[in-house]
Amino acid sequence: MKYLVSAPRPDFQGAIVGVHFRDGAATVDPTADNIQRAALQYFQRANYSMVAVEETPAEPEPGSSPESTEDLFDPNTRSVEEVLAHLADADADEQARVLAAEAAGKARTTITSKGDQS
Structure with missing residues (x-):
């Protein structure tokens, strides 16, 4: 199951513990790898707002190449x-x-x- 994580600032753009946020939100899949699982644990400890979401393919921003967890x-x-x-x-x-x-x-x-x- 994936989780939609909200950054403290709703306009935040960037990476937090290796997870890329856009417009203050990011999707974390703790089943993908240890890094994603660890990131989710960090967000839980830091009291980030999280909601379980259905899996949907993310579309990258035009002209960008998001950093892969690999x-x-x-x-x-x-x-x-x-x-x-x-x-x-x-x-x-x-x-x-x-x-x-x-x-x-x-x-x-x-x-x-x-x-x-x-």
Whole structure:
């Protein structure tokens, strides 16, 4: 089942923990992969408004090429050292997304404890 997630700002355009929002809304499919599942868990913890929705194909904006979750850094396929290096160079949204994916996946304390230090 997919969920329609509403950003705190209804006009928000951009990515939050690897999920792309348009006009303050995004669709998350927790069955797609660990990254989407972790993002949904992040949105739940952060008290984002969420509604279960029927599956409908999303149409990309004309002239845009949305980032695929396949292109996102997946900590569950990387070593601790690789994840820590990625976190050191990542912005706050990417750090939150990667830490959420790690917590939902391997949950290695060496990595997840970095979220406690932010």
